[in-house]
Structure formats: C-alpha cells, structure tokens
Amino acid sequence: MxxxxxxxxxxxxxxxxxxxxxxxxxxxxxxxxxxxxxxxxxxPPFNRSTKDGIALNYKSILEGKTELKIEGICSAGIPQQELKEDYNCLEIMTGAVLPKNADTIVMYEHVSITDGVVTINQIPKQGINIHAQGxxxxxxxxxxxxxxxxxxxxxxxxxxxxxxxxxxxKTPKITVISTGNELVPVEEKPLPHQIRKSNTLSIEAALYKEYIIPEQLHLADKKEEIKKSLSVALKNNDALLLSGGVSKGKYDFIPEVMEELGVEKVFHRVAQKPGKPFWFGIHKETETIIFSFPGNPVSTFANYHVYFLPWLKKSLGLPQDNLQVQLQEEIEAKPPLTKFVQVTTFLEKGLFCGKLINGNGSGDLTTLSRANGFVCLSPREDIYKIGELVPFIKVK
Amino acid sequence: MxxxxxxxxxxxxxxxxxxxxxxxxxxxxxxxxxxxxxxxxxxPPFNRSTKDGIALNYKSILEGKTELKIEGICSAGIPQQELKEDYNCLEIMTGAVLPKNADTIVMYEHVSITDGVVTINQIPKQGINIHAQGxxxxxxxxxxxxxxxxxxxxxxxxxxxxxxxxxxxKTPKITVISTGNELVPVEEKPLPHQIRKSNTLSIEAALYKEYIIPEQLHLADKKEEIKKSLSVALKNNDALLLSGGVSKGKYDFIPEVMEELGVEKVFHRVAQKPGKPFWFGIHKETETIIFSFPGNPVSTFANYHVYFLPWLKKSLGLPQDNLQVQLQEEIEAKPPLTKFVQVTTFLEKGLFCGKLINGNGSGDLTTLSRANGFVCLSPREDIYKIGELVPFIKVK
Structure with missing residues (x-):
C-alpha cells in the first residue's frame, strides 16, 4: 500500500x-x-466614433463657430468620408470611421439641429468620443x-x-469500462441479485464537462473475454477508466490480465478512504494510462476527481486548482488513511467555507448529490479543528 | 435613465x-x-458483501469452530445462495448477495485456505463486511x-x-442577433472600415455553457428588413439577445421597430458603466423577452452576465450565485453610475479575493480574457477601500 x-x-x-x-x-x-x-x-482598426452625433474640425470651436452646416452622414460600415469644408460638419454614427479633416465628435445630446445646420450647445474637448486606431x-x-x-x-x-x-x-481518447456480472443496463429491470450500471455513467457525465466523449465498454467476469477486450482498448485509447474489478476477488481478473498484456502496475491500493483499492498502471508499448477505480460509487467518484482530473489538467498544460476551504466542524483523520470527506461549500463574509455532509459511508451516491466536493485530510493524531484551512477538491 | x-x-x-x-x-x-x-x-437492494472472503454463520465462531469447509462460491451477479451446513462456509465476492443462513463475512486477508478448508486467523465481529439491505x-x-x-x-x-x-x-429558445452594417463574418477579411462579428459569437459560446444552442441572425441597418426579421424572431423564440443598434444613431432602428411590432419597452438606458444603453422589453403577445445590449464587446459581455444569466437562472428555478469578493485595491465609483469592473479572483488563506484588471475602457475584449468576472460597485461618494467585500459576478 x-x-x-x-x-x-x-x-x-x-x-x-x-x-x-x-x-x-x-x-x-x-x-x-x-x-x-x-x-x-x-x-480599433480605424479612428472609430464611440457616439452618435456630429464630427467636426476643432478649428471651428477654437474660432468660436458654433453653427455648422451638415455636409452628410458617416454611418457605420461605409468607407471613410472627408469633411470638405473646415467649418462644416458631418453627422456620424457609433462605429463609423472618423472622417478625414475631422478630429472631434460631439454627441447629439449636446447639439440641436435645424434645417441642416447644427448648433453646438456644449463646447466639447478636442478629440473626444473617438476610440483612436490601435x-x-x-x-x-x-x-x-x-x-x-x-x-x-x-x-x-x-x-x-x-x-x-x-x-x-487534443483531448485524450478514453474508454470508460464497467466490470462485474451483477450489473445490468439502466433501462433494464434488475433481478433481486443485480444492480443497474451507474458508476460509469456518472464518470461519462463528468467527462462531458471536460468536452470529452468517451467510448463505453462492459467486461463480464470472464478472463479470456476481458483479455481480448482490454487488448483492443489499450491500442485505441490514451487512457482507460475502469470501475470495479480490482479488489481481491476470485473474478477480479483485471490486475492479472493487465500484467499479461504488458501493463506495468505503478501502484495498487492507496492509504486513503474512500477509494483504497485504486489500481494505476501504464502500458509502455501504447503509452496508455490505466485508472482502475474501486467499484463503489463514492470511491469511483472521489478517485476520478482526486487523480484523473489533475492528470488531465496537467496533460493539457492547465494549472491545478489548489483550492482550500475553512472547516466548519471538527473532524478526525487518524493515521494511516488520508480521508476524503464530502462537503458543501459556501462563502461567508468572503471566506470560502466547507460544511461536512453526513453520508452513510462510501457506498451512498445520493449524499454526493448534496456535496460540491471533498476536503482532503492528511492522517494525523490531532483532530482537525473548526476554522482550519484544508485542501478542497471541487466536483461541482 | x-x-x-x-x-x-x-x-x-x-x-x-x-x-x-x-x-x-x-x-x-x-x-x-x-x-x-x-x-x-x-x-442496497440486498445484504451485499463489501469484501472478498468467506461468508459464515456466526454460530461457528461462538462455538469456537475456526476450520470451516467451503461449500461453494457466491459471486456477484448470481442469485442468492444458501449455506447448507451451519459450520461450513461459502466463499463470497464483493457485490454478491449474502447467502441464506450466513450473517458474517471474513475477508481473505484474515483466513488461510488449504484443501477446501478455511482456517480463520482473526476472529471477526458478528455481522461485519455486510452492507445491509436498505x-x-x-x-x-x-x-x-x-x-x-x-x-x-x-x-x-x-x-x-x-x-x-x-x-x-426546457431551456429557452433563443436567437442571438447581431446588428450593424460594419460587421462582416469571421471568415471574411474586413475592409478598412469594417470589423468582424465577435460579440454575438462570444454570447453564443456563453450560451453553450448553459446547454442552450441559439439560432443566429444578422440585421443590416435597413428598417423594413429589420421589421420583417424581428417579427418572425418574436414568434419563434422565448428570448432575443441583440448586440448593438440601441444607441441614438440614425440607423438604430431597433427601438422604433420594436415599438411598431408591439414590444413593450420596460426600460432603455441604465445608470451603469459599462453597458449603459441597455434596452429591455417584452412582447406581450408572444411573451418573448428582448435583451438588447449595447454594441461594444465588454458592454455586451457584462450585461449578458449581469442581467441575462440571473434571468435564465430564475426562469429555470435555480438559485442565484450571490457571491462576494474582497477588494485588493482602492477604487472609486462616484455617483451616478454603478460600475462593473473586471477582476481576477483567487483564494488567499480561504478568503475569496478580487484583483482589478487594468483594461483600456469598455471597448477592449482582450482584457476580458484575463478576468474571471466583474465586481459590482454601487455609486457612492466614499472610495471603495482595500478589504471591502463587494458583490461579484462570475463569468468563468
């Protein structure tokens, strides 16, 4: 471990x-x-009018001319016009090119217009209402x-x-693999000893949020079938995400088959709760990475966010989140296991706080629906106190 | 206003x-x-084994029997088995149904097996390693x-x-409408007086994040065309999101056309910066809502997040975010305008902090790329001080 x-x-x-x-x-x-x-x-690619109004040459203002004849209109989307006479003006619309020989725009609110002549009611500063090129x-x-x-x-x-x-x-090519003979598809009614597939659907949904559309594969507990399917999957994917099949059971063929296929086990079992029986390996030949998560829903979900997402971010060159929340309750995390505890977060006076969610242990998926994420508690003898800052792994 | x-x-x-x-x-x-x-x-739908090991009747333990003959295997996915003899055992896999006449599961790590007989090396507690039905x-x-x-x-x-x-x-049916003769499609090379369409593409991208795929429409500055297109759009949408066309220009026909089509103006122009010339209306007949944003990129982007997203959330019955950040710099927001200022946020010792981004005013889209959101500063004479908590509107 x-x-x-x-x-x-x-x-x-x-x-x-x-x-x-x-x-x-x-x-x-x-x-x-x-x-x-x-x-x-x-x-902007040109001296751009930021107001609807009139464009003029500031000479007019300097020389006290406040009644200017309108020569025409500069609307947005037409080529640059020219103010022909220094003491005239041009109407101009937002987004239009400042005409040649003009240097100032007075908004409609500060002028009045009668019979094609503008009266300037409020003296503008030179050069205003122009968003200058570059x-x-x-x-x-x-x-x-x-x-x-x-x-x-x-x-x-x-x-x-x-x-x-x-x-x-590119995003990685991924196949999400469910294992176990007890699983039936969502649309089927399970027999009393069966359950519906849910873990892998949850992971697939999480991958959609990363703009990854994974392939799906189900492996029944038959060694030769598993070997055949995994052999193909290793060739066609950057990563395989498995749920279940890595504990110590008689039919947990995955670790054995992986070895036979030349996958190097990097580690199996981590001193953490939930998610302890996590198996991680790499197929040197194809460079395919294998994340084999334990079968229970919260373990799979936690490990996806704890390991896979940081792996994905680093692979894509994105920074890690490195979030921290302030604990709102005391909690123990005695050695030797690192604890991932579901919390719901909120902002209180600017402080990012995490409130523990009381679930029924690692098997209960419905409590996950009430959590935003997990706090990561390193094992230690001292209790974690109210107000302590601890690492936070966001899931929504 | x-x-x-x-x-x-x-x-x-x-x-x-x-x-x-x-x-x-x-x-x-x-x-x-x-x-x-x-x-x-x-x-769980049945008493489910949480470990790979052996299932026994606790009578064996109570009566000091620690060598038990294996009757068979209960694997996951097969119907419930029965332990036939009280002092025998069954091998059992994670996820399998606890057999009848068994009440305790001992993990493989705590037993040894020779010639079909299990020796229990560590005395279990009664009832352990079972995730009980319900x-x-x-x-x-x-x-x-x-x-x-x-x-x-x-x-x-x-x-x-x-x-x-x-x-x-259901999510709303939305058409995103660009306006203005100066706009050319992204794939075209604009002439010197033209610019590429970008605002509406940015809004469309933001809508994708809400799982809304909007329709797109471009309106040239021609009144009759605008009227015809808007008339159809009002019938086919829950909301129209427009960019540009609502300032005081000669070719800003939108408010006029809206009125002619029976759209009720709820308001036009808000005492805010950026995004002042925002026009908001409702078409009573079709119940279509019209968000007509000003044309510049940051204004459109700010108003989309300030008004449209909260409207969408409330319409869908979702709670509002109501976030706050702690200011890291002094900033003024003198009356009468409410200021939306771009910030980048970070967590510092659990505190959610907002650092101002220095942009070139409301027209510069590239600074938006460095911002996570806007702080909302209500107008007041006193300067906003370092350390104050202010409302935060998240954009990414």
Missing amino acids: INFEDAFTKVLENTKDFGEETVTLKNSVGRVLAETIYADRDF TDEKEGAVLLSPGILIDAAEVGVLATVGKSEVNVK | INFEDAFTKVLENTKDFGEETVTLKNSVGRVLAETIYADRDF TDEKEGAVLLSPGILIDAAEVGVLATVGKSEVNVK
Whole structure:
C-alpha cells in the first residue's frame, strides 16, 4: 500500500501530451488553445466614433463657430468620408470611421439641429468620443497565448482576428469500462441479485464537462473475454477508466490480465478512504494510462476527481486548482488513511467555507448529490479543528 | 435613465417558465430536474458483501469452530445462495448477495485456505463486511427533488433507479442577433472600415455553457428588413439577445421597430458603466423577452452576465450565485453610475479575493480574457477601500 501523496505524485509523473488538432471556432469552447493569437490589424482598426452625433474640425470651436452646416452622414460600415469644408460638419454614427479633416465628435445630446445646420450647445474637448486606431491593440500584438482555456471571452477575441478555425490541444481518447456480472443496463429491470450500471455513467457525465466523449465498454467476469477486450482498448485509447474489478476477488481478473498484456502496475491500493483499492498502471508499448477505480460509487467518484482530473489538467498544460476551504466542524483523520470527506461549500463574509455532509459511508451516491466536493485530510493524531484551512477538491 | 437596482429588479420580474421536456439520461447533464426521483427498491437492494472472503454463520465462531469447509462460491451477479451446513462456509465476492443462513463475512486477508478448508486467523465481529439491505435508502424514499441541476453525481443516482429518460426543465429558445452594417463574418477579411462579428459569437459560446444552442441572425441597418426579421424572431423564440443598434444613431432602428411590432419597452438606458444603453422589453403577445445590449464587446459581455444569466437562472428555478469578493485595491465609483469592473479572483488563506484588471475602457475584449468576472460597485461618494467585500459576478 502506498500513501496518498506518493500515489498522487506518481499519477502526475505519468501525464502525456495528446497532440494538437484544428477545430471550428464554435467547437473551441472549453478547449485549450495551442497557438499564439496575434492582432491581425490595429484595434480599433480605424479612428472609430464611440457616439452618435456630429464630427467636426476643432478649428471651428477654437474660432468660436458654433453653427455648422451638415455636409452628410458617416454611418457605420461605409468607407471613410472627408469633411470638405473646415467649418462644416458631418453627422456620424457609433462605429463609423472618423472622417478625414475631422478630429472631434460631439454627441447629439449636446447639439440641436435645424434645417441642416447644427448648433453646438456644449463646447466639447478636442478629440473626444473617438476610440483612436490601435489604442486597444497594435497590429502584431499577442492577444492570447497557448495554454489558456478557451471560454466565451476568448471566442470573442478569436472571432475579432478572423480565427474561424483554431488550433487546440487534443483531448485524450478514453474508454470508460464497467466490470462485474451483477450489473445490468439502466433501462433494464434488475433481478433481486443485480444492480443497474451507474458508476460509469456518472464518470461519462463528468467527462462531458471536460468536452470529452468517451467510448463505453462492459467486461463480464470472464478472463479470456476481458483479455481480448482490454487488448483492443489499450491500442485505441490514451487512457482507460475502469470501475470495479480490482479488489481481491476470485473474478477480479483485471490486475492479472493487465500484467499479461504488458501493463506495468505503478501502484495498487492507496492509504486513503474512500477509494483504497485504486489500481494505476501504464502500458509502455501504447503509452496508455490505466485508472482502475474501486467499484463503489463514492470511491469511483472521489478517485476520478482526486487523480484523473489533475492528470488531465496537467496533460493539457492547465494549472491545478489548489483550492482550500475553512472547516466548519471538527473532524478526525487518524493515521494511516488520508480521508476524503464530502462537503458543501459556501462563502461567508468572503471566506470560502466547507460544511461536512453526513453520508452513510462510501457506498451512498445520493449524499454526493448534496456535496460540491471533498476536503482532503492528511492522517494525523490531532483532530482537525473548526476554522482550519484544508485542501478542497471541487466536483461541482 | 433607470438605476441599476431597478433595472435588475425589472428584469427578474419578467422571468418565464419554458415548460418541461423528456431527455435521455446522457443529455440530462447540465439540465434542471423537473420530477421527483424515488428509490425504486431498497439500496442496497440486498445484504451485499463489501469484501472478498468467506461468508459464515456466526454460530461457528461462538462455538469456537475456526476450520470451516467451503461449500461453494457466491459471486456477484448470481442469485442468492444458501449455506447448507451451519459450520461450513461459502466463499463470497464483493457485490454478491449474502447467502441464506450466513450473517458474517471474513475477508481473505484474515483466513488461510488449504484443501477446501478455511482456517480463520482473526476472529471477526458478528455481522461485519455486510452492507445491509436498505441502509442507504429505503424503497420509495425521495432521492432527488425537482429544481436541482443535474451533474455527474445526479446522473449516477438517476442511473441507479433506472431513469434512462429524465423529465427536465426546457431551456429557452433563443436567437442571438447581431446588428450593424460594419460587421462582416469571421471568415471574411474586413475592409478598412469594417470589423468582424465577435460579440454575438462570444454570447453564443456563453450560451453553450448553459446547454442552450441559439439560432443566429444578422440585421443590416435597413428598417423594413429589420421589421420583417424581428417579427418572425418574436414568434419563434422565448428570448432575443441583440448586440448593438440601441444607441441614438440614425440607423438604430431597433427601438422604433420594436415599438411598431408591439414590444413593450420596460426600460432603455441604465445608470451603469459599462453597458449603459441597455434596452429591455417584452412582447406581450408572444411573451418573448428582448435583451438588447449595447454594441461594444465588454458592454455586451457584462450585461449578458449581469442581467441575462440571473434571468435564465430564475426562469429555470435555480438559485442565484450571490457571491462576494474582497477588494485588493482602492477604487472609486462616484455617483451616478454603478460600475462593473473586471477582476481576477483567487483564494488567499480561504478568503475569496478580487484583483482589478487594468483594461483600456469598455471597448477592449482582450482584457476580458484575463478576468474571471466583474465586481459590482454601487455609486457612492466614499472610495471603495482595500478589504471591502463587494458583490461579484462570475463569468468563468
């Protein structure tokens, strides 16, 4: 048995690079950017009007001329106009190009217009209401760097510079594998000694949130079948996520078959609760990583978030969360096991607090629905006190 | 002009119920549950072995018998067996049904086996290693209530009780509408006086995160076209999200057309920065809600998160976030405008902190990429001080 810190370190030592791919802008949300995004022109690309009003040459103001004849209209989307006479003006709309020979925009609220002549009622400062070319970004400037997660704001930036296709980090090819003869599909009515498959569906749902659509596989407790299926799965995936089949039972063929297929066991069993019988290995030949989680729902769920998600983030080049919450109750975590305890979190006067959820032990999935995450309590003789800050693993 | 609090209240007074629909379990992630989920049987549904080992009748232990003949094997997925002789035992696997006439399970680690006879090396407590029927949940118990957001843990619960299809709240039908003749599609190279469409793509990306796939529409600055398109859009949507077209320009036909189409203006212009020229209305006939955001990227983005998302959450029956962060710098928000300032947040000793991001004003989208959200600063004469807690609107 290995302790939690060592197990975690070993998992993170076995991350891998899944390469890159090009996706449409629309499909880039939630993906990790794999290229540098440059400004393809100045932003704004021209001296841009920020108000609806009139554009004038400031000479008029300096020389006390406050009644200006309107020469025409500059609307957004038409090429740059020119103010022909210094003491005239042009109407101008938000988003339009500042006309040549004009340098100031007065908003409609500060003028009155009669018979094609503008009267300026409030003297403007020179140069106002213009968003000058290149003041946000100069052509060639780096707007986004590789490694960031693309979210709505980044989609806006990518659209602005014409990236209808984006180079992103590939996500891993994953198969989620259920094991055990007692499992029946969700849509079936189980016999008294059977239960419905649920763990792997929960993991699949969690993977969707990472923009990964996994394959699914069920292994009955028959050694030759398991070997055949796993052999194929190892070839076709970056990672296998298994639930069940790694305890000491007669029909828990997985560790044995893995060994026969050339998978190197990195560790089996971690001094933690829940999730102790976790088996982690790597198939050197295909570089496929195997996360074989224990069969009970909370153990699988905890280990997915404790080990797999940090592995995924590191593999994609994303930073880890490293969150901490303040405990609201006392709790024990006597040696030798690291404890993962379900909590619900809330903000109280800016402080991120975690309140324990009383479940029925590691088997009860419904309590998970009330938790946002787990606090990670390293084993120690002293009780964890109210107000202590402890690491927090977010699950929702 | 209306103040921010009143505008926000009016938006939340105009939420609506989009009804319910049935989706597959797989598609239920991120949706709001619209039915009560009951336990369809006890959980566990039978006295379930939690270890691999041997099942015995505790009589053997009480009577000092520590060498027991193995009658057979109870594996997971087979019907309940029976221990025929009180002083024999059965091998049993994790997940299997406790056999009749047995009441205790001893793990393999605490026995040795030779020639079909088990020797018990460590005396067990009576009844251990059994997850008793119904101890997690009794048949008929409420497992999940309507109104919760379905996440990975809930998918596990739904699968457990056989919900291959789930009744959820419908999400609104939405069309995202871009306006302005200066806009060209992302894949086109803009002329010097043009810019690429980006705001609406950013909103669409944000909607994907809410599991909403919106329609898209572009309106050129031509009144009759706008009227025709909006008339159709009002009939086919629960909400329209517009970007641009609501300032005071000559070609900002939207407010006028809305009125002609029977849309009631709830308000136009809010005492806030950015996002002042926000227009909000309701079409009584179709009950379609119109969010018409100002055209600049940060304004649109801020108003989407400030108004639309809370409206969506309330419409779906979800609670609001009500987050607060601790300011890390001094900042002014003099009357009369409520200020939304971009911040990046972090946890420091459990405290949720917000650090201001220095942008180039409301027009610069690239600074948004560095922000997690906005702090909301109500207008006041006193400066906001370091350490003050202020409302926080999360954007990522």
